[in-house]
Amino acid sequence: MKIITTAFTEGKLIPVKYTCEGDDISPPLSWSGVPAGTQSLALIADDPDAPAGTWVHWVIYNMPPQMTFLPEAVPADSTLPSGAVQGVNDFGNIGYGGPCPPRGKPHRYYFKLYALDCVLPLGPGATKAKLLQAMKNHILAEGQIMGTFAR
Numbered sequence: 001m002k003i004i005t006t007a008f009t010e011g012k013l014i015p016v017k018y019t020c021e022g023d024d025i026s027p028p029l030s031w032s033g034v035p036a037g038t039q040s041l042a043l044i045a046d047d048p049d050a051p052a053g054t055w056v057h058w059v060i061y062n063m064p065p066q067m068t069f070l071p072e073a074v075p076a077d078s079t080l081p082s083g084a085v086q087g088v089n090d091f092g093n094i095g096y097g098g099p100c101p102p103r104g105k106p107h108r109y110y111f112k113l114y115a116l117d118c119v120l121p122l123g124p125g126a127t128k129a130k131l132l133q134a135m136k137n138h139i140l141a142e143g144q145i146m147g148t149f150a151r
Contacts, residue, residue: 020100059087078124
């Protein structure tokens with residue numbers, strides 16, 4: 001699967017508006033190449049460069065398989081009109097929490113999309129760990145895009 005955004009180019013700077021220094025809203029994401037048999041989609045956004053280990057910025061799952069994008073500024077609602085469900089990020093909130101690294105070198109932010117062969121039996125507020133456990137043996141395909149940010 002291919003995942004893209006109009007907000008930044010692979011490996012390049014994430015604009016301030018999508019970070020804690022700006023509006024802290026989610027970037028628009030779109031994708032293609034979802035395989036046949038996909039029953040739901042999930043997305044995890046995280047920062048493997050965080051000082052205390054990988055920091056989770058966004059967990060969203062049970063997106064319908066016909067969905068091809070997430071608009072800019074997805075609301076921090078536990079369940080979205082599409083039926084998609086949002087988990088909790090490492091800031092302790094539902095929905096997206098933008099890049100907010102300590103001052104210093106740039107961090108990498110990965111937006112990883114997963115095509116799954118089932119709808120996951122998870123209610124709102126799942127953590128990345130719970131999502132990964134539920135997705136085990138159900139991933140049909142995945143794609144990712146990475147951006148950077150430093151303060």
